[in-house]
Amino acid sequence: MRSYLEFEKPIADLEGKVQELRTMSGDDAVDVDEEIARLETKANQALKDIYSKLTPWQKTLVARHPDRPHAADYIDQLIEDFTPLAGDRKFGEDSAIVTGIGRFRGQRVAVIGQEKGHDTQSRLKHNFGMARPEGYRKAVRIMEMADRFGLAVISFVDTAGAYPGIGAEERGQAEAIARSTEACLKLGVANAALIIGEGGSGGAIAIASTNRVIMMEHSIYSVISPEGAASILWRDSARAQDAATNMKITAQDLIKLGIIDEIVEEPLGGAHRDPGTAIAKAGEALERVLGEFHGQSADAIRQQRHEKFLAIGRNL
Incomplete structure (x- = not known):
């Protein structure tokens, strides 16, 4: 059953009526095709x-x-022969970040993805996509391996932020995020990040300091969540809507500021209405941006990446 957001109530009402009429259309005595067509047209226009x-x-x-x-869906559809790799070789495994190697459109790649999970059980397993230090240290291990073997790196970003728990802080959360960000910037192979949902704080930047940063049309990317910003600025998390408006967190705002490089158009009504099409379009964008670095030297790839991030502050 489709899940609707609060502002989608007019659409939900119309599509609910369409479903009711479809149920009635099974009765030969009732001809509702014309009414169904009218309501479908109205629902699409409302959407x-x-x-x-x-x-x-x-x-x-x-x-x-x-x-x-989520990241697992993108990996399943885009990455062939995907072999997952686990553990940071220092503390343990963190399921909030999924890593592995495979083939993308014929090219060997390393993959790093923040996975939130689809149901209660998987969300708990993946800690809602909020990684602990061992998750970022695992990402560093995969990036270093990719650099050694000449594999391009693709990151699927989807997290509200790094996990803020006591255990994570005790094991060096800030240092792990910094090391992961550094590893991104030092890579001698091309890397690209696709923000598929939330790109929250350092938890996102740790795997998104890449040659190209791409955002899905209805994703967000910010230094802090709107609720967190509202709590700090106004001491009232209920003002999250005001914070979201003023923080410039949408893809459309960020491409104007030069913080991201490209926006992937989503199907009408968002990626959740047609995941297959959304993922396919994202794949085309990733193939295109990675192709820009074919044949370039490691030094040239690093230089482009450094200049990209240095230019952000200069252009504001």
Whole structure:
């Protein structure tokens, strides 16, 4: 059953009526095809109207939609012969970050993905996509291996932020994030990050300091969550909508600021309405940006990456 967000209530009402009429259409005595067609047209128009003028807060809700495709879905559809790799070789395994190697459109790649999970059990297993230090140290291990063997690196970013628990802090959360960010920047192979849902704080930057940063149309990318910013600025998390508007967290704002490089258009109504199409379009964008670095030297790839991030502050 489809899950609707609060602002999608007009669409939910219309599509609910369509479903009721479809149930009735099984009765030969009732001809409702014309009414179904009329309501479907009206629902599609409502969907277009609503999604053409989403506010930053509404985009935040879409980015967090429970049915939105996650890293595992992108890996399943885009990466052939994927072999998962686990553990940081220092403390243990962290399921919030999924890593491995495989083939992407014929090219050997290393993959790093933040996985939130789809149901209660998997969300608990993956800690809602919030990694502990061992997750970032695992990412560093995979990046170093990719550099050694000449594998391009693809990151699927989807996290509210790094896990803020006591144990994580005791094991060096900030240092692990910094080391992961450094590993991204030092790579002599091309790397690209795709923000598929939430790109929250250092937890996202740790695997998204890449040659190219791409965002799905209705994803968000920010230094802190809107709720966290509202709590700090106004001491009131209920003002998250105000924070989302002022923080410039949407793909459309960030590409104007030069912080990201490309936006992947999502199917009407968001990626959760047609995951297959959304993932396929993302794959085309990743193939294109990685192709820009074919044949380039390690020094040239590093230089491009460094200049990209240095230019952000200069252009503001």
